[in-house]
Amino acid sequence: MELIAPVPGAASESEEATNNRMDEDAFRIFYEKTSRSLLGYLWRVSGDRDLADDLLQEAYCRLLSVDLAATMGERETKSYLFRIATNLLHDHWRRQRRSLFTSIFASAGSDPQEPAIDQAARDPAPEAQTDLRSAFDQLKARERQLLWLAYVEGSSHKEIANSTGLRAGSIRLLLFRARKKLAGLLQDRGNRIRKVKP
């Protein structure tokens, strides 16, 4: 499908050649196809529904403001959109870390490298934690990104690399480790449930 179209009312051919922004119809179709999965990704990786909503809107606005290469297909554009969203998410976490450092309420023990999902759920007693938080939320942000893109979006390693900014060559190993960790957590949880309900 042709995604890219020149801006309506572009003055000249030379301008059209460099001005490859989506037109409204193309955008509506693209939005219909990608918005659900992007919101799901942002929501699940950030663990915050409102934040995911904000970042989704910002990501599409930014996508619409850039001149995309005329040769870019739907999958590449989607990958680019996920890259924008991932960068926005990282910017958000960076800002959060900065405010965490400057805040007088910052606790000395919190790990600024790991954005926490559902911080309130980290505090209860360990036995209650597994019930409150899903195994997925216990993973690192990068691991959540990788697993969601690979297993829910069905992205290839190259697409994951494009979306996350990681090197394509390292995706296999990182994915392997993340999968192993999640599988371990799931098996652990399964064992605990079995112990509680013999």
Next chain:
Amino acid sequence: MNKNYCGEEQRVFDAVHANALDSTLKEHVAHCVICTEIVLVAQYLDEQRRSQESEIVLPDAGLLWWKAQLRYRDAALARATRPIALVTKAGSAAIVLAGIWFASTPSAAREWIIDFVQAAVLQHATNPYWGMLALAAGAGTVLCAVIGSLFVLRN
């Protein structure tokens, strides 16, 4: 089989997604640690996706389009008015510097102005009206520039 890779990985993953794990693959999964993990993780994440699916409410595409257009126009306007802003800033800086010079050395500044005016008048001594006209035009230009700068700054 590599330690962290199984040749059947992709087939197992595709089969789990299509909900079509046949007996051959099931048997492979039962003996392969990697594929067991894949099945476990893929099924779990699919369950997670389905559980949040019903809660997803998307903003209207038209609203986002309008928002993006507005932002694009704002950016274009900012780009277009950048030279005006630059000239305004340069003019303001020049006025401030002139003001500082005038305030720090009032006698020198006064002398310079008198010399300038005399030179302008003497240069056109043959016809004093030209000198006066040039002075009036200069004063008018400065006045227009000040009013214009104030207008631009206000807007």
